[in-house]
Amino acid sequence: MESRLHVITLAVGDLDRALAFYRDGLGFNSEGIIGIEWSDERTGANGAVALFTLDDGLMLSLYPRRDLAMDAEIDLSPAHGGEFSLGHLVQSRDDVDRLLREAEAAGATVTQAHDRPWGIYSGYFRDPDGHLWEVIWNPGRVPSPREGD
Amino acid sequence: MESRLHVITLAVGDLDRALAFYRDGLGFNSEGIIGIEWSDERTGANGAVALFTLDDGLMLSLYPRRDLAMDAEIDLSPAHGGEFSLGHLVQSRDDVDRLLREAEAAGATVTQAHDRPWGIYSGYFRDPDGHLWEVIWNPGRVPSPREGD
Numbered sequence: 001m002e003s004r005l006h007v008i009t010l011a012v013g014d015l016d017r018a019l020a021f022y023r024d025g026l027g028f029n030s031e032g033i034i035g036i037e038w039s040d041e042r043t044g045a046n047g048a049v050a051l052f053t054l055d056d057g058l059m060l061s062l063y064p065r066r067d068l069a070m071d072a073e074i075d076l077s078p079a080h081g082g083e084f085s086l087g088h089l090v091q092s093r094d095d096v097d098r099l100l101r102e103a104e105a106a107g108a109t110v111t112q113a114h115d116r117p118w119g120i121y122s123g124y125f126r127d128p129d130g131h132l133w134e135v136i137w138n139p140g141r142v143p144s145p146r147e148g149d
Numbered sequence: 150m151e152s153r154l155h156v157i158t159l160a161v162g163d164l165d166r167a168l169a170f171y172r173d174g175l176g177f178n179s180e181g182i183i184g185i186e187w188s189d190e191r192t193g194a195n196g197a198v199a200l201f202t203l204d205d206g207l208m209l210s211l212y213p214r215r216d217l218a219m220d221a222e223i224d225l226s227p228a229h230g231g232e233f234s235l236g237h238l239v240q241s242r243d244d245v246d247r248l249l250r251e252a253e254a255a256g257a258t259v260t261q262a263h264d265r266p267w268g269i270y271s272g273y274f275r276d277p278d279g280h281l282w283e284v285i286w287n288p289g290r291v292p293s294p295r296e297g298d
Contacts, residue, residue, distance in 0.1 A: 001237070003177040003178060005203065005235045005236060005237050005282075007234075007283070007285070009236060009283070011234075026150045028150075029150040055152050056205070068234060071283075072283070074281075080226045081232075082281070083228070083232045084157065084232065086158025088224055105249075111221065116194075118184050124221045133154075
């Protein structure tokens with residue numbers, strides 16, 4: 001298997017709320033909810049999703065938790081965070097603080113950024129579904145202006 | 150916030166087991182577990198992780214569930230899947246079936262791939278921690294040889 005991935009799908013409790021957070025709150029670009037006409041007779045999963053093409057070509061997909069569970073043929077469980085985190089590198093310590101403030105203004109829950117002994121300055125925000133993002137300044141790996149923000 | 154992400158961290162119950170699955174089972178390249186010397190006095194999180202640099206530069210990180218919860222300052226919850234899925238595009242229907250068989254041989258739980266009404270042929274596998282991967286053939290978006298496998 002090639003070590004590559006093309007899509008990250010986040011399970012959400014309310015597609016409209018999640019879309020509003022990522023599109024209107026964080027400023028990610030999306031055409032909105034698509035695929036509402038589809039339903040998979042075999043699994044019962046519906047097709048409605050909100051898609052974002054990120055700046056490096058990776059696709060971010062918001063998909064109702066119920067539909068992801070049916071599509072993947074697993075039991076539907078109550079939402080909880082802590083299964084994964086998405087890391088976003090920025091170019092300075094100030095950028096970490098600024099971006100966490102912006103996420104908080106958009107409705108996220110945030111932690112206080114601090115220096116971690118493994119050499120980064122970072123803090124987390126949680127989206128409305130509890131999904132974790134870590135905003136990271138890594139002096140050893142500062143993204144280029146094209147790569148970071 | 151720029152719509153980009155650089156790291157995907159998966160919470161794992163057993164770092165050795167997860168590393169073995171991704172490195173030895175799927176063939177992803179890693180230098181193994183690093184950072185065992187670090188512990189964050191502020192949160193209690195330890196630094197040991199296994200890192201993989203994927204073919205598009207994205208970093209995949211395996212990190213103990215307990216440490217992620219402490220690092221992100223959330224309650225530690227029992228593991229469960231269905232919060233997210235990682236999508237991997239391949240170039241043909243046969244590649245979907247082959248890759249699911251390979252993942253199953255590596256210890257994953259798989260679903261039977263099938264055509265979905267939204268235009269893809271796909272199936273899922275679950276890694277030893279229950280994290281979902283969807284292996285996808287999308288006739289409308291076949292990855293280039295460089296991009297896909």
